[in-house]
Amino acid sequence: MPDLDHEQRALINKVLDYIESHLDQPLTLEKLAKISTYSPSHFHRLFAERMGETPADxxxxxxLEKAAHDLIYEPKLSVTEIALRCGFSSLSYFATAFTERYSHSPRAWREGTYLEKFPRRYLHGKKSKQNSRNEQETDADKSYTRFQWVDLSKVRTEVYPEALTVLNHRFGAYTEQLEAAWERIYRWAEARDFIAPDTRLLGVPRNNPYLTPMDKCRYDCCIALPEGANVGSDAETAVIQGGKFVVYEFEEPIAYSRRDLLIECYSELYSFWLPRSGYRYLGNPVERVRITPKAGTLDLDCRITAITLPIDPK
Structure with missing residues (x-):
């Protein structure tokens, strides 16, 4: 993606965050341009340069990506309710747009065609009668043993405080160039004495790679700031909400190049643990990250020590 200057990137990212938290509301070009402080025509051009697509697209x-996710993981909501909370005022338009994007109707997707993209069925998801009958016949006398990657004895819940962070964004595959993205913000924070042994390093994957084109996936590299830190206008800041999280910590921290291992763990937490836990997910997962200098070099070793999901009682 073309690189805008710092101020332009920060303003476009502000718009991206606004869109993510206001999908159920009208998001006209004029409204988004006002948030960016640019004129509609200038905002439209900068946004398209930065994102590779127009604001409307x-x-x-x-x-559509939120709807595809909610149709799987929010089985208590009707298709109409999901369409409305994702910003579609017309159910017929939603059905047409969804089918055009995912080659299946919202109802068919919910009943199991999402498995063409996802590795596992959501345990409490809507199912066709035939699929439901087959699973009952197969699993009627078996205990639940489908966890292959997650050790349930290591799954716990914790409460984390809200964190003001400085961050650096990376668009693209979650296995590529993230060390470089971390290095830029880590060195910036280190030079200002914002890094301490207990500093929280948090990676936030903002998209589901099963639903989002790889080049459009966004990852935020975030460093929690000490109280009273003066950032000024040198870096972008964002607040990571606090609250209750389900936590799965790895015995050995995982390199970004082994994203396949994380995907397997995410899949099992979402598909198997979540529906039987009494909780529902609230938003983007947050990954705890460890960064250590590589001996004898200027390089940093960046690894994920745990994955966490914000949760709330159902």
Whole structure:
């Protein structure tokens, strides 16, 4: 993606965050341009340069991706309710747009065609009668043993405080160039004495790679700031909400190049643990990260020590 200057990137990212948290509301070009402080025409050009798609196309894609996710993981909500909370005022338009994007109707997707993209069925998801009958016949006398990657004895819940962070964004595959993205913000914070032994390093994957094109996936490299830190206008800041999280910590921290291992763990937490836990997910996962200098070099070793999901009682 073309690189805008610092101020332009920060303002476009502000708009991206606004879109993500207001998908159920009208998101006109004029409204988004006002948030960016640019004129509609200038904002439209900068946004397209930064994101590789127009604001309208981006908003539509975000709405469809959220709907695709909610149709799987929010089985208590009707298709109409999901369409409305994702910003579609017309159910017929939602059905047409969804089918065009995912080659299946919202109802068919919910009943199991999402498995063409996802590795595992959501345990409490809607199912076709035939699939439900087959599973009952197969699993009627078996205990639940489908966890292959997650050790349930290591799954716990914790409460984390809200964190003001400085961050650096990376668009692209979650296995590529993330060390470089971490290095830029880590060295910036280190030079200002913002790094301490207990500093929280948090990676936030903002998209589901099963639903979002790889080049559109966004990852935020975040460093929690000490109280009273003066950032000024040198770096972008964002607040990571606190609250209750389910936590799965790895015995050996995982390199970003082994994203396949994380995907397997995420899949089992979402598909198997979550529906039987009494909780529902609230938003983007947050990955705890460890960064250590590589001996004799200027390089940093960046690894994920745990994955966490924000949760709330159902």
């Amino acid at each position: 981006y908003v539509k894609r975000q709405r």
